[in-house]
Amino acid sequence: MRSCCIVFVVLVVSFSSILCDSLDDDRADIAFKSFITKFWVNNTLQDSYPNTGERPQYWISAMGFDTILDSAERHIKKGQDKQYYFDLIEAFYNMIDKNGWYRPFFDDMNWMALGLLRAYALNKNPKYLNKATELYNIIAYQWDETCCCPKDKGNTTCVTGGLWWNLEHTQKATAANAGPVILASRLYEITKNNDQREFAKKVYTYWWNNMVDPISHQVCDNIEAETAEKRWWKYTYNEGLMIGAGLALERIFDDSTYLQNSYKIAEFVFGNEVTSENVLYDKDGECSGDCQEFKGIAFRYLALLYARDRSHSRLKKILDDSAASIWNRARNIEEQTFATNWSGPAPLTGSKITQATMNAATMALNIHAATMSQMIN
Ligand SMILES: *[C@@H]1O[C@H](CO)[C@@H](O)[C@H](O)[C@H]1NC(C)=O
Ligand SMILES: *[C@@H]1O[C@H](CO)[C@@H](O)[C@H](O)[C@H]1NC(C)=O
Ligand SMILES: *[C@@H]1O[C@H](CO)[C@@H](O)[C@H](O)[C@H]1NC(C)=O
Secondary structure (H helix, E strand, O other): OHHHHHHHHHHOHHHHHHHOOOHHHHHHHHHHHHHHHHHEEOOEEOOEEOOOOOOOOHHHHHHHHHHHHHHHHHHHHOOOOHHHHHHHHHHHHHHHHHHOOOOOEHHHHHHHHHHHHHHHHHHOOHHHHHHHHHHHHHHHOOEOOOOOOOHHHOOOOOOOOOEOOEOOOOEEEHHHOHHHHHHHHHHHHHHOOHHHHHHHHHHHHHHHHHHEOOOOOOEOOEEEOOOOOEEOOOOHHHHHHHHHHHHHHHHHHOOHHHHHHHHHHHHHHHHHOEOOOOOEOOOHHHOOOOHHHHHHHHHHHHHHHHHHOOOOHHHHHHHHHHHHHHHHOOEEOOOOEEOOOOOOOOOOOOOOEEHHHHHHHHHHHHHHHHHHOOOOO
């Protein structure tokens, strides 16, 4: 495909952008090939490259699964490499199956369930749907109305609700609430089980009313049970997930209020989470650990929001410029690895790259290619 495209560019320079909209695809493929070669070794995901044998956390593995699925969807829709991707997905499933699907963190299981639903959409293997449903049932059971009223505001009329983040019940977090809204909505689209649809609405409504700032539309990261303190940690994935939750509800309720809410949250992203050069960022200088993954999630749901209405030029600019910056400024050309900071500089050859950082950049490039070729809708 690539060499064919280069031939076109040489022969018909002036039409190259029309004939070959596959520059994005080439970049996505190079990133994915690098990801899979470096991080999928001996049928096991690796935490970092150069490999140390250490395994990634469960939720980072789920993000690795999403990265595989981004490439799989793009290729399978073009009729390419179907068996390769089906085998890879099955090998991933078997790896998790061997290590266990349950974790004391409900957002982690939710990420995994979302991946399983995507895998199910590709090949309709009922095993994937059943496992996703099993995880959903555990997550949905975490709804609780005994906690937590923000005491700091002295508000005695506040409403309690939301899903617990962890088995220990120490907090309720956006990842474990907006995430399950998306899961429940997508499950409903498959099963038509109205309980799932109503559950999605209940969780979203609670979160929107209580955990989204009514003026700035920043999405609060979490509320701590013991102190009832709302922690407004500013991370792109909080806004991204709540944007995705709004999109998911708009689809199943055909109610544009949810879409409008998602645009309001996107405005917060535009004003607070992109650089002056339109590149998504999460305080990249101090963005370590889980944070390295977050922009990939934000990119995913901003791309879905853009695909919903392609006249939104500000969104397109952020997606285009972030993807271009990942490629041109954050990429090590020798190793095809990427920096956490999408504005660069590129990582040095031989330096440690985490799977989280690699996932975020690889999924963004793949989502960008799929979105701009109108494959996602
Ligand atoms: C993969 O397996 C080979 C052969 O057993 C072994 O030498 C190598 O260290 C393994 N790699 C990792 C990263 O575990
Ligand atoms: C208390 O919080 C609820 C939402 O939880 C809000 O509707 C209400 O306006 C708040 N009351 C005061 C006095 O701030
Ligand atoms: C990210 O990289 C850009 C360009 O190298 C730099 O200007 C910026 O300070 C970095 N951001 C952080 C928070 O380190």
